[in-house]
Each structure stands twice: as C-alpha cells, then as structure tokens.
Amino acid sequence: MEIIYISLTGIISLLSLVFGIRVFLANKKSIVNRAFAIFTIATAVWMVLDFSLYQSSLANIQTFLNRLNLASICILVFTLAYFVTVFPKEIFKPSKLFFYPGIALTVIMSSIILSSDSIIKYAFMEDYGSNFKQGDIFFLFAIFATVFALYSAILLVIKFIKFKNEERQQIKYLFYGIAFLTVLNLLFNLFIPMLTHSFRYARLGTYSSIFFVGFTAYAILKAHTFNLKIILTETAVVIIDVILAVQIFTSKSAVEALLRIVFALIIFYGSLLLVRSVQEEIRHRQEVQRLGAELEKANLRLQELDKMKSEFLSVASHELNSPMSVIKGYLHMILKEGFGKVDKEAKTYLQHVYSKTDQLAKLVSDLLNVSRIEQGRVKIDIQPTDIIESIEFSVEDYAIKAKEKNLTLNLHKPGISLPKVSADPDKLKEIMSNLLSNAIKYTKEGSVEVSVEKADSQIKVTVKDTGVGIPKEAQVNMFQKFYRVDNTWIREAGGTGLGLYITKGYLALMNGKIWFESEGENKGSTFYFTLPFAKAGDTHHEVKELTIGGKNERPDYTKSPENEIKENKQKIKEIEENNHNNKPKSLKEQLSANKQEREKMKEKILKQAEEYRKRHK
Numbered sequence: 001m002e003i004i005y006i007s008l009t010g011i012i013s014l015l016s017l018v019f020g021i022r023v024f025l026a027n028k029k030s031i032v033n034r035a036f037a038i039f040t041i042a043t044a045v046w047m048v049l050d051f052s053l054y055q056s057s058l059a060n061i062q063t064f065l066n067r068l069n070l071a072s073i074c075i076l077v078f079t080l081a082y083f084v085t086v087f088p089k090e091i092f093k094p095s096k097l098f099f100y101p102g103i104a105l106t107v108i109m110s111s112i113i114l115s116s117d118s119i120i121k122y123a124f125m126e127d128y129g130s131n132f133k134q135g136d137i138f139f140l141f142a143i144f145a146t147v148f149a150l151y152s153a154i155l156l157v158i159k160f161i162k163f164k165n166e167e168r169q170q171i172k173y174l175f176y177g178i179a180f181l182t183v184l185n186l187l188f189n190l191f192i193p194m195l196t197h198s199f200r201y202a203r204l205g206t207y208s209s210i211f212f213v214g215f216t217a218y219a220i221l222k223a224h225t226f227n228l229k230i231i232l233t234e235t236a237v238v239i240i241d242v243i244l245a246v247q248i249f250t251s252k253s254a255v256e257a258l259l260r261i262v263f264a265l266i267i268f269y270g271s272l273l274l275v276r277s278v279q280e281e282i283r284h285r286q287e288v289q290r291l292g293a294e295l296e297k298a299n300l301r302l303q304e305l306d307k308m309k310s311e312f313l314s315v316a317s318h319e320l321n322s323p324m325s326v327i328k329g330y331l332h333m334i335l336k337e338g339f340g341k342v343d344k345e346a347k348t349y350l351q352h353v354y355s356k357t358d359q360l361a362k363l364v365s366d367l368l369n370v371s372r373i374e375q376g377r378v379k380i381d382i383q384p385t386d387i388i389e390s391i392e393f394s395v396e397d398y399a400i401k402a403k404e405k406n407l408t409l410n411l412h413k414p415g416i417s418l419p420k421v422s423a424d425p426d427k428l429k430e431i432m433s434n435l436l437s438n439a440i441k442y443t444k445e446g447s448v449e450v451s452v453e454k455a456d457s458q459i460k461v462t463v464k465d466t467g468v469g470i471p472k473e474a475q476v477n478m479f480q481k482f483y484r485v486d487n488t489w490i491r492e493a494g495g496t497g498l499g500l501y502i503t504k505g506y507l508a509l510m511n512g513k514i515w516f517e518s519e520g521e522n523k524g525s526t527f528y529f530t531l532p533f534a535k536a537g538d539t540h541h542e543v544k545e546l547t548i549g550g551k552n553e554r555p556d557y558t559k560s561p562e563n564e565i566k567e568n569k570q571k572i573k574e575i576e577e578n579n580h581n582n583k584p585k586s587l588k589e590q591l592s593a594n595k596q597e598r599e600k601m602k603e604k605i606l607k608q609a610e611e612y613r614k615r616h617k
Contacts, residue, residue: 085155467524
C-alpha cells in the first residue's frame with residue numbers, strides 16, 4: 001500500500017509542477033500565469049511534506065516536519081490568495097498593496113512556527129501517522145489560514161458576480177476545482193474516519209488538490225487549446241515515466257531491474273518523440289491559424305473597401321444619371337423631332353454625340369444595377385409571366401441591329417403551349433437584352449438562334465451564336481464584374497463587362513440559373529438560362545432587400561446541370577475507390593502524411609495572402 005502512496009505523491013507533485021511550468025511558459029509576462037506557477041510550486045512542496053508526516057522512519061524529526069508543514073500551509077494559502085487577487089484580472093489596483101503586506105505576514109507567521117514551540121509544542125506518531133500537541137498561540141495560525149482562505153472565497157464570489165462572459169466562465173472552472181477539493185477532503189478526512197474510526201485514508205484528501213490545480217490551469221489556458229494539448233500529452237508522459245521509474249526500484253532481482261531499465265529507456269525515448277511530434281504539429285497549426293487570421297483580417301478589410309466602392313458607384317451613378325438624361329433628351333429632340341435648324345455636317349457630329357451619350361447612359365445604368373445588387377437594394381416584382389411574349393419583344397427589338405450587321409436572328413418557338421414562368425417581366429427583358437446584345441456584338445457573320453423549350457419543371461431558353469467564342473482559359477471568369485476577354489477585336493467591339501454579372505444576379509433572385517458552352521475561340525458560344533414554372537394561384541409579389549452571392553465562393557455557372565451531376569457522380573466514385581484501396585498506415589506514415597498536408601495548407605494560405613496583396617496593392 002505504501003508504494004501506491006509514494007507513486008501518487010510523486011505523480012501528483014510532478015503534475016502540479018507541469019501545470020505550473022506550462023502555464024508560466026505560455027505567457028511569462030502575465031501576472032496571472034506567474035502567480036499560478038508560484039501557487040503550484042507551493043502545492044507540490046506541501047504535498048511532499050504532508051507525505052513525510054506518515055513515514056514512521058522519520059519519527060525522530062516529526063516535530064520539525066510538522067512545523068515545516070504548517071509553514072508550507074501558510075505559504076500555500078497566501079499564494080492562493082494572491083492568485084485569486086489577480087485572476088482573471090484585478091478589480092483593485094495596484095495588487096502590490098496586497099502582495100507586500102501579505103508576504104510580511106507570511107514570513108512572520110512561518111518564522112514563529114519554525115523557531116518556537118508556541119504553535120507546535122511537539123509531535124508524536126500514531127497508527128495512521130503523525131500528530132502534534134498544539135502550542136499556546138496555535139489560534140494565531142488558525143486565524144491566519146482562515147482569513148486568507150475566506151478572503152480568497154469572498155473575492156472569487158465578488159468577481160463572479162461582477163465579471164461577465166469569458167471571465168465569469170474562468171471563475172466557474174475554479175469553483176469546479178474547489179468543489180472537488182472540498183468533497184474529497186470531507187470524504188477522506190471526515191466521513192470515512194467517522195465510519196471506520198481510522199485516519200488510514202486521510203492523506204488521499206491531500207491528493208485532491210490536483211483537481212483544483214488542473215481546473216485552474218484549464219481556466220487560464222481555455223482560449224489556448226493548443227497549449228492544453230501539450231499539457232495533456234506531457235502529463236500522460238510524466239505519469240507513465242514515474243510509474244516505470246517506481247517499478248525499477250521495486251524489482252525483486254537484478255535481471256528484472258535491468259529489463260525494466262531497458263524497457264523504461266525505450267518508453268522514455270518514445271515519450272520524447274511523442275511530445276516533440278505534438279509540439280511540432282501544434283506549432284504548424286498555430287502558424288496556419290495565424291496566417292488564417294491575417295487572411296481573414298485582410299478579407300474583411302477588402303469587403304469594407306468593396307462596400308465603399310459600391311456606395312461610391314451608387315452615388316456617382318445617380319449624380320451622372322440626371323444630367324445624362326437631360327443631354328440625351330435634348331439631342332433626341334434636335335435629331336429626331338426637328339427642334340431647331342441643324343446643317344448636315346453638324347447633324348453628323350450630333351449623331352456621334354448621341355450614340356456615345358447612349359453608350360454612357362447604358363454604362364451608368366449598369367453601374368447603378370450592380371451597386372443595387374451588391375447592396376441588396378434590388379426590387380424584383382415576381383409574377384406569372386408569358387416567357388414567349390417577353391422573348392418575342394426582345395428579338396423584334398434587336399432584329400434591326402442584327403440586320404445592320406447582315407446577321408440572321410431567328411426565334412424557334414416550341415410547337416406546344418408553354419406554362420407561364422415565375423419571373424419579373426422587366427428583368428426578363430433586360431436579361432434577354434444582355435444576351436442578345438452580346439451575341440450580335442461579338443458575331444462577325446452567321447446567325448444568332450434563340451430557342452425556348454420545356455425542361456422538367458422549368459423553361460429553358462437558349463441563345464446560340466456563330467461568333468468569336470470564348471477561350472477555355474477565360475470561361476471561368478465570364479460572370480465576374482468588369483471581366484472582358486483579352487482579345488483585340490472584342491476590346492474594339494466595346495462593352496462594360498457588367499451585362500453577364502447583372503444577368504446572373506437577376507436570375508439568382510428569380511430562382512433561375514445560367515450557364516454557357518463554348519468549344520473555344522472562333523467557335524461560337526451558347527448561353528442557357530432556366531426559370532421555374534409559375535405555381536397555380538400565384539399572384540405578383542415583390543422580392544426586396546436581397547443580395548446575391550453573400551459568400552466569397554462563386555458558383556460554377558459555366559457548367560450545365562447535366563455536366564454537374566455527371567462530375568459529382570464521378571467524384572463520389574473516386575472517393576469510394578480511394579477509401580476502398582487505402583490500407584491502414586503506420587504511425588510514422590500518418591505523421592509524415594500529416595506533415596505534408598500541413599505544408600500544403602501553409603503554402604496555399606501564403607499564396608492566397610500574396611495574391612490579395614498583389615491584387616489590392
């Protein structure tokens with residue numbers, strides 16, 4: 001039984017020191033961490049001294065050991081009180097007003113205990129361990145310990161009431177530790193002795209202090225999960241190593257001792273590797289976490305800048321829109337309605353001005369639409385809509401432009417009656433206008449074909465041209481704002497790079513989808529979009545204050561639904577095959593794989609951060 005007590009004393013004392021050292025190393029400058037480290041040292045010393053009081057082999061010096069033990073209790077209650085004063089933060093400053101008088105009282109009380117018999121007259125051994133005869137002023141020690149203990153308890157309650165959120169949660173963990181300490185001490189020092197008439201198990205109450213130390217360490221490091229993992233790993237290693245060391249000294253023969261030494265050395269080496277691997281992994285994770293936090297901070301800043309840009313565009317577009325409308329109106333009256341006399345040459349110049357003003361008005365309108373979409377101010381008046389009627393209107397509107405370029409513009413209507421769709425008629429015309437405008441603008445010769453068909457519970461519209469096509473490398477960016485293909489002819493054709501972005505936004509708000517197909521440059525392109533059927537009994541309603549996107553991820557609008565389903569099935573098949581073929585790996589292989597994965601993650605984050613810096617320098 002004694003060997004168990006020796007092992008427990010050694011393990012718990014070491015654990016207290018491990019907790020204290022780790023908390024101290026986590027932040028050496030923190031007064032809380034330093035105070036806790038001092039408290040854990042005092043706890044470890046007190047447990048070792050308390051253990052010595054039960055050793056009959058030390059009977060000759062029991063008086064000195066008892067006095068030393070009471071002195072260590074004085075130091076323990078003072079360090080506890082000081083820790084509670086600064087944890088989780090001080091409510092009165094400076095803490096030195098408590099620290100220096102507390103040290104003075106502790107030194108005085110400890111000196112009285114050690115240098116005279118006024119606290120402990122003498123000690124003697126009983127069947128359960130050491131006991132002592134109280135001195136004349138033993139009550140001073142009792143008052144000293146009680147005052148500091150009550151101070152700690154009352155201050156903790158005050159702080160628990162005063163503090164909120166995280167600080168209150170930290171104090172709650174201290175209460176958990178105190179609860180364990182109190183219950184176990186009452187069990188082993190009161191209830192069991194009352195039932196068995198023996199204090200044989202009384203010292204087990206002393207070991208319950210590890211619960212208080214453990215909960216307190218967790219309260220300090222709760223926000224630093226990685227430090228806790230190191231502590232838990234090292235704690236497990238210390239326990240195993242202490243048990244192995246004790247077994248060596250309890251060997252019954254030299255051969256057994258030698259075998260245990262060899263086995264212990266192997267375990268010690270493995271423990272060292274384990275701790276180092278955990279520290280290395282945590283270091284990498286902390287680095288990734290730090291880089292992730294920096295990237296998140298940069299991303300938030302970019303979002304703020306993007307919001308400011310959208311607000312500026314909105315204000316600027318509104319300010320430009322009014323004078324632009326006036327200029328365009330006066331030019332229209334002069335050119336189309338015959339207001340005023342204009343000679344032939346001046347009329348030619350005014351026609352150019354009118355054309356450019358019309359382009360500028362379109363740009364201002366697009367900018368306004370983009371800012372509304374991004375700020376969630378788009379109003380969608382969804383109602384049952386005849387899609388054929390809307391498309392016919394748009395095709396007729398663009399027939400003249402197609403004819404001017406000697407292009408054929410055809411509308412292929414289905415032979416059956418189509419149900420109405422749930423859409424905003426005005427936004428639907430704008431969507432068709434954007435698609436037809438692009439198709440005609442970027443087609444030198446050939447045709448533009450528009451078709452409408454029923455597809456499950458949706459209507460699918462197709463706009464196909466024989467134009468310049470879309471290069472493979474540019475296809476992924478087609479629905480981004482202001483994006484235009486890097487092609488001389490396309491740049492000369494003009495455009496804002498906003499039409500497809502706006503089209504995608506409107507369709508998203510109407511529960512539709514858009515995608516396209518193109519075999520490459522000079523091979524034409526085909527754009528598709530779908531809208532859901534209008535439900536029976538639907539009436540018009542407005543969709544307000546909606547934003548599209550909302551996340552950084554952009555859906556892949558360059559793929560058809562059929563291709564997406566096919567690709568997803570292939571991915572699932574590959575994952576299942578990989579899971580089936582993967583064999584269990586050794587610990588070394590797993591650690592190597594984890595290290596490679598961490599390095600890839602670190603490189604990816606660094607690359608993203610560098611791209612953000614270059615893009616928004």
